[in-house]
Amino acid sequence: MSETKEANVKLVTITRFKFIPSVSPFSIALETFMRVANIQYEVEFVKEYTVNKETGQLPFVIVNGVQVNDSRKIMSHLSELFDVDLDSGLSPVEKVISHAFQRMLNEFTRWTYGYWRYVDQPEVFFTAGIMDTPELYGISPDDPEKMSKMIDAGRKKILEITDCQGVGRKPKEEIYKIGMDDLKGLSVYLGEKPFMFGDKASIVDCVLFSHLCQIVYLPLPTMPHKIMVENECKNLVAFCDRMKALAWPDWDKLTN
Ligand SMILES: N[C@@H](CCC(=O)N[C@@H](CS)C(=O)NCC(=O)O)C(=O)O
Known part of the structure; x- marks a missing residue:
């Protein structure tokens, strides 16, 4: 496994819910993406959106110590880092x-x-x-x-x-x-x-x-x-x- 594939990904998001893991669609999209792409991650649950000092929004990730915001940007970043492309079959x-x-x-x-x-x-x-x-x-x-x-x-x-x-x-x-x-x-x-x-x-x-x-x-x-x-x-x-x-x-x- 390459060095990048061992990157440590920490997802920071709002605490879990009942019936669905999160009422934040952006958190579910990101977690679903990481799961389908087989990217290992750990989760830190928080109670306030303001924990994100850069945008005031959740989710965000910390990858090898660097914060990345916005679910779609995070997916692009992780796709590149882990060399996985869920859209590779698309024209x-x-x-x-x-x-x-x-x-x-x-x-x-x-x-x-x-x-x-x-x-x-x-x-x-x-x-x-x-x-x-x-x-x-x-x-x-x-x-x-x-x-x-x-x-x-x-x-x-x-x-x-x-x-x-x-x-x-x-x-x-x-x-x-x-x-x-x-x-x-x-x-x-x-x-x-x-x-x-x-x-x-x-x-x-x-x-x-x-x-x-x-x-x-x-x-x-x-x-x-x-x-x-x-x-x-x-x-x-x-x-x-x-x-x-x-x-x-x-x-x-x-x-x-
Ligand atoms: N474009 C962002 C949207 C994230 C977003 O809207 N998160 C909501 C929770 S579902 C949030 O943080 N709301 C608090 C706020 O905007 O103040 C993404 O894709 O991650």
């Missing part, structure tokens, strides 16, 4: 499609279910038993006043972000329709294939899975995206199960 056109799908999911679709979670129905989201240790996140189901302050602060923050991004300015039905249209398009593209570009999982599959598992596996039966995917995009549900089996044999252990 140049497929690479562009993969890139566009990832942008859509990470920068747009994400906010449509984030809006439901943190602006429209935070009371449902925060009391669904998803957090193993709710107090870590300032969630206090037994202290309604504290709980409502926390929900208001989260709502304000996401409203500010989605207002700048644009999606937050629309009526909520329209926001959800946009997210559902994204997912329907991905479902059509996936079709009967096991993975987005055929028989082998590539980076876009890690990213698609990271968002879909937020919808498919969380016990949020009133979420419009979930209702739509379960009824109209059954191939996305099967895809999710396939990715979970491929990359997360320890899923149940991690999420219970």
